[in-house]
Amino acid sequence: MMAAVKPRHADFPFAFAFLLLLEGCRAQVTDGTVMLGPCDMTNNPDCKRVGDVVLGGLFPVHKAKKDEQGDLQCVDTTTTLNEFGFERLEAMRFAVQKANDNKFLGNVKIGFDMRDTCQDSTYALRQSLGFLNIEASTIPDYSFTVGVAGAASSGISIAVTDLLNLFEVPLVSYASTSAKLSVVDRYPSFFRTLPPDRFQARAMADIVHKLGWRYVHTVHSTGAYGGDGISSFYKAAEALEIDVGARIELSPTAPSQEFRDSIRGALDNLTRDDPLSRGNLLVMFAHLDVAKNVMDVIQKTKGLRERQFTFIGSDAWGDKVEAVYDRDEEINSVEVARGMLSVVPEAVLVRELKEHVAQLNPTNYTNKENPWFAQYWEKKFQCDPEKGSPNISATACTNKSLAGVNLDSKVAYVVDAVHVFLHALKDMMMDRCKGKVEMCPNATRCFNGTQFCGNELRDYIQKVTFTAESNDPFKFDNNGDFVSAKYDIKNLHILDGPEPDNIRFENVGTWQLDNLTSGAGILFLNDELLWWVNGKRGLQNVPVENCSPECSIGQFKRRLKLHDNTPSFTCWECTDCRGDHMYVSFAMDRYGRCVKCQANSTNTEDHTDCTVLEEEYLAHDEGLAIFLMVLAVIGVALVTLTFVAFFTKWGTPVVMASSRELSMVLLSGILLCFLLTFVFVGRPSDIACGIQRFCPVIFLSMIFGALLIKTNRISRVFNREVKAQRPPFISPISQLVFCGIIVVISCVIGAVWLLISPPEAATKIETENVKVVRICEHMLDPGLLVSWVWIFFLIIACTYYGFQTRKIPENFSETMFISFAAYAECIIWLAFIPFGFVGLDDQYITAIVSLAVMLSALAVWGCLFVPKLYIVILRPERNKRQAGIHRSSTTACRETVKRTGSTSQSSSEAKNDGETASKQPSKQPSKQPKRLNSLHFLNSV
Numbered sequence: 001m002m003a004a005v006k007p008r009h010a011d012f013p014f015a016f017a018f019l020l021l022l023e024g025c026r027a028q029v030t031d032g033t034v035m036l037g038p039c040d041m042t043n044n045p046d047c048k049r050v051g052d053v054v055l056g057g058l059f060p061v062h063k064a065k066k067d068e069q070g071d072l073q074c075v076d077t078t079t080t081l082n083e084f085g086f087e088r089l090e091a092m093r094f095a096v097q098k099a100n101d102n103k104f105l106g107n108v109k110i111g112f113d114m115r116d117t118c119q120d121s122t123y124a125l126r127q128s129l130g131f132l133n134i135e136a137s138t139i140p141d142y143s144f145t146v147g148v149a150g151a152a153s154s155g156i157s158i159a160v161t162d163l164l165n166l167f168e169v170p171l172v173s174y175a176s177t178s179a180k181l182s183v184v185d186r187y188p189s190f191f192r193t194l195p196p197d198r199f200q201a202r203a204m205a206d207i208v209h210k211l212g213w214r215y216v217h218t219v220h221s222t223g224a225y226g227g228d229g230i231s232s233f234y235k236a237a238e239a240l241e242i243d244v245g246a247r248i249e250l251s252p253t254a255p256s257q258e259f260r261d262s263i264r265g266a267l268d269n270l271t272r273d274d275p276l277s278r279g280n281l282l283v284m285f286a287h288l289d290v291a292k293n294v295m296d297v298i299q300k301t302k303g304l305r306e307r308q309f310t311f312i313g314s315d316a317w318g319d320k321v322e323a324v325y326d327r328d329e330e331i332n333s334v335e336v337a338r339g340m341l342s343v344v345p346e347a348v349l350v351r352e353l354k355e356h357v358a359q360l361n362p363t364n365y366t367n368k369e370n371p372w373f374a375q376y377w378e379k380k381f382q383c384d385p386e387k388g389s390p391n392i393s394a395t396a397c398t399n400k401s402l403a404g405v406n407l408d409s410k411v412a413y414v415v416d417a418v419h420v421f422l423h424a425l426k427d428m429m430m431d432r433c434k435g436k437v438e439m440c441p442n443a444t445r446c447f448n449g450t451q452f453c454g455n456e457l458r459d460y461i462q463k464v465t466f467t468a469e470s471n472d473p474f475k476f477d478n479n480g481d482f483v484s485a486k487y488d489i490k491n492l493h494i495l496d497g498p499e500p501d502n503i504r505f506e507n508v509g510t511w512q513l514d515n516l517t518s519g520a521g522i523l524f525l526n527d528e529l530l531w532w533v534n535g536k537r538g539l540q541n542v543p544v545e546n547c548s549p550e551c552s553i554g555q556f557k558r559r560l561k562l563h564d565n566t567p568s569f570t571c572w573e574c575t576d577c578r579g580d581h582m583y584v585s586f587a588m589d590r591y592g593r594c595v596k597c598q599a600n601s602t603n604t605e606d607h608t609d610c611t612v613l614e615e616e617y618l619a620h621d622e623g624l625a626i627f628l629m630v631l632a633v634i635g636v637a638l639v640t641l642t643f644v645a646f647f648t649k650w651g652t653p654v655v656m657a658s659s660r661e662l663s664m665v666l667l668s669g670i671l672l673c674f675l676l677t678f679v680f681v682g683r684p685s686d687i688a689c690g691i692q693r694f695c696p697v698i699f700l701s702m703i704f705g706a707l708l709i710k711t712n713r714i715s716r717v718f719n720r721e722v723k724a725q726r727p728p729f730i731s732p733i734s735q736l737v738f739c740g741i742i743v744v745i746s747c748v749i750g751a752v753w754l755l756i757s758p759p760e761a762a763t764k765i766e767t768e769n770v771k772v773v774r775i776c777e778h779m780l781d782p783g784l785l786v787s788w789v790w791i792f793f794l795i796i797a798c799t800y801y802g803f804q805t806r807k808i809p810e811n812f813s814e815t816m817f818i819s820f821a822a823y824a825e826c827i828i829w830l831a832f833i834p835f836g837f838v839g840l841d842d843q844y845i846t847a848i849v850s851l852a853v854m855l856s857a858l859a860v861w862g863c864l865f866v867p868k869l870y871i872v873i874l875r876p877e878r879n880k881r882q883a884g885i886h887r888s889s890t891t892a893c894r895e896t897v898k899r900t901g902s903t904s905q906s907s908s909e910a911k912n913d914g915e916t917a918s919k920q921p922s923k924q925p926s927k928q929p930k931r932l933n934s935l936h937f938l939n940s941v
Contacts, residue, residue, distance in 0.1 A: 051111020058150025168454025318342025
């Protein structure tokens with residue numbers, strides 16, 4: 001008789017409490033009903049085989065039913081049988097039988113002890129007590145269970161592994177996928193042959209994203225499976241910018257009617273007239289019982305049924321026909337579930353197992369190791385093989401075949417779980433038995449319960465490697481998880497024919513893990529195989545799942561907040577995309593917000609993007625720029641002509657009488673003003689801006705300074721009080737010095753302005769016209785005012801002296817032209833002030849300044865040099881010494897010239913002119929000698 005296994009001392013407090021619980025554990029079995037109260041493992045119908053080494057198994061063969069008080073009962077009847085649970089159990093029995101037949105462990109016989117969990121944690125925990133051989137005396141010829149394959153539910157696996165870990169019994173699950181079980185410090189003896197839920201959740205999120213859905217509602221069951229799975233989905237959805245609206249949590253532990261009422265109440269919230277209640281996509285990470293009831297409630301509620309929900313299901317129910325059709329429970333929600341998608345671990349065909357099941361029937365199934373085969377047969381074919389049915393005889397029922405049955409998708413993972421134990425046991429025996437696979441004494445102590453070797457076996461399990469049923473290399477990572485993750489994408493097709501034969505979960509795609517660290521995978525969907533709830537097919541007919549409608553052009557989407565108070569990616573209110581005065585223009589960004597474009601950008605016409613604005617400035621190809629440049633070229637040509645004419649006629653009276661040196665200064669200033677236009681045209685730069693600010697003042701001061709000196713000289717000559725005295729500083733050198741002083745003053749003013757406010761080319765945004773203008777900064781600051789005040793002073797001074805000399809002899813009518821020039825300058829610059837400072841946009845200021853400067857130069861050239869050019873070029877006969885005399889003295893001058901026979905110097909001519917003039921009648925005879933004497937001084941210089 002085997003000694004009872006004792007728990008580890010480190011866990012003794014928990015074990016002590018557990019043993020106190022065990023003391024009152026006795027089963028109550030009545031008419032096939034095992035109450036989930038006190039239990040006796042010897043009376044439970046289990047599937048056992050004696051062996052040298054025994055493997056335990058936990059399978060959901062039946063489902064627990066709730067009574068009116070909400071208490072669970074495990075009813076061992078055909079109606080409560082889970083076909084998938086039976087098929088998984090049979091897969092383990094087949095794998096063990098095959099290993100024994102192939103002598104995988106040599107002469108060591110492998111036994112099994114497979115128990116029903118009734119899909120309940122408490123019941124499964126009590127069933128697991130039998131694996132520990134605590135009451136060994138009640139089980140004759142029974143060996144110690146070295147490991148357990150199971151369970152199907154994460155919640156059950158968590159409870160069972162906590163218990164088994166006390167006694168160093170490893171648990172290898174074929175279907176538990178909760179992320180909690182990956183915490184190796186908490187569950188060191190837990191392993192699983194399929195991937196954890198985080199990959200399944202990522203696959204579900206990828207499907208939602210692939211199909212263009214951005215708003216979903218979720219339903220999940222309480223506990224490790226539903227809670228952890230939906231949490232993983234939330235993380236994956238957030239990374240893909242998928243909104244989660246209603247988050248419905250359902251607890252299947254409540255009494256039946258209360259449970260259904262809670263489902264109806266939670267789903268009724270989706271029928272409210274609320275933006276967050278819109279959307280018909282339901283992601284359901286739940287146990288089979290929860291999913292089944294949700295479907296049934298939707299089917300029986302008109303408002304929900306008409307919504308035509310699209311479901312994405314998890315592996316616990318996503319490929320189970322009983323989730324949508326259960327004759328025993330009178331559930332038929334096939335039409336509601338039509339077109340649903342689900343993600344399940346890759347279904348691997350175990351061909352030998354399928355052949356084994358296909359040949360089973362009540363006639364040849366003589367091995368009573370699986371006591372539930374008759375129930376399975378009866379539920380599969382709706383007839384008792386012993387009694388028949390109302391319409392079918394027992395013989396006809398027996399003649400049915402399982403050859404066409406599709407086994408549960410997880411049977412391959414059950415086989416892999418058995419292989420994990422077999423390879424670990426083989427490696428352990430070889431190490432303990434000196435390279436032999438046998439039950440040597442050193443190995444026997446580990447397997448009969450006299451020595452604790454569970455942790456040692458766990459280490460061997462961690463290191464096992466073999467070829468899985470999927471033909472992939474099998475090994476565990478450090479968390480005890482299978483390192484590969486492959487999923488089938490199922491789509492519910494409803495065919496013609498009677499139910500449930502017309503219900504098909506068809507493979508329409510796959511998802512395969514691509515990066516273990518990030519969890520990213522590769523999704524494939526077969527367009528041609530997709531069916532939808534609306535009866536349409538293909539990716540082009542994917543049902544639209546929107547929380548909010550699209551906004552019109554010119555509107556932006558004001559994002560709503562979800563139930564967890566986070567901003568939604570897809571739920572919004574449409575608002576006009578105008579904004580307040582701080583915004584320049586708007587564009588719809590990827591989140592549907594109205595955003596301000598960058599400073600040098602504006603929105604497109606449909607408000608979907610921002611486009612960069614091209615800089616605007618006085619470009620060379622613009623009409624205004626061309627006009628200015630043409631005018632400048634003409635001006636340069638005219639000034640050049642004037643230079644040539646003056647230089648070729650340098651000694652003629654007209655040129656000499658125009659103060660040649662000052663005329664050269666004037667012409668130079670005029671020429672530079674015309675050339676300055678080419679600096680004003682083009683893209684402004686810092687250097688160009690400096691020239692535009694500094695040079696106009698200098699060049700204009702050359703013009704107006706020279707004019708001022710000329711008019712001042714004339715005024716001083718003709719308006720002097722002492723007749724015979726020569727006015728001071730009227731020589732050419734003196735005039736040039738005074739002109740230079742005026743120009744130097746302008747240079748000082750301009751230099752100070754540049755130092756105080758350095759020139760800078762900048763880009764300016766004009767908000768009203770939504771354009772970008774390239775301008776010179778500080779063109780209109782106080783420095784400009786000081787500079788132009790100086791120029792205005794020179795213009796006004798010229799005007800004043802021009803007015804003062806208006807009555808000099810007609811011979812010196814140049815003063816009249818100087819006055820005209822001064823008047824024209826006043827008009828030009830008075831017109832420029834409102835345009836330059838008030839009336840025009842910034843990009844036109846440079847054009848106006850350039851035009852004003854050229855017009856100023858042109859006015860001076862026209863008033864002062866056109867009359868001279870007319871005489872010099874067109875009337876050369878008048879460009880003689882006599883031509884400068886007044887008509888009243890012409891005859892006398894000519895007579896004097898003839899008498900003298902020579903051309904006298906300018907001083908004697910003035911004297912003769914004075915004498916001749918004195919003989920003429922005059923209203924003011926006393927003043928005429930003074931003016932003629934003044935001519936002497938003017939011509940002498």
